[in-house]
Amino acid sequence: xxxxxxxxxxxxxxxxxxxINVQQVxxxxxxxxxxxxxxxxxxxxxxxxxxxxxxxxEELNNLTAxxxxxxxxxxxxxxxxxxxxxxxxxxx
Numbered sequence: 001x002x003x004x005x006x007x008x009x010x011x012x013x014x015x016x017x018x019x020i021n022v023q024q025v026x027x028x029x030x031x032x033x034x035x036x037x038x039x040x041x042x043x044x045x046x047x048x049x050x051x052x053x054x055x056x057x058e059e060l061n062n063l064t065a066x067x068x069x070x071x072x073x074x075x076x077x078x079x080x081x082x083x084x085x086x087x088x089x090x091x092x
Contacts, residue, residue: 001056006079008064010049013072015040019047022073025066026051032059 012018026033035052055063060077067075 001058003054003056004060004079006053006055006060006077008051008053008060008067008075008077010047010051010067011074012047012049013045013074015045015047018070018072021070022049022067025063025070028066029053029055029059029063032063 010022012022026036032053032055033051034054035050037050039048041047053060053063060079064075064077067073
């Protein structure tokens, strides 16, 4: 299957309760993640996580579905390129 370069944005509500669940899911998909950054909103117990990854459509759908199963988490994906060659990223 063809891999795509994608960005996944996550809004984590109830961060103090859900952070460990989010981390468990992300660890399971760690081989796909090229970059991860986060912004804490401690005053309202929220967090924003940005991921850049290279994944097949199936892998991307599974990741976002697993994240969206977590109460208080909203995950959305945007794919930038149909394959790694379009962004001159080496094929793994």
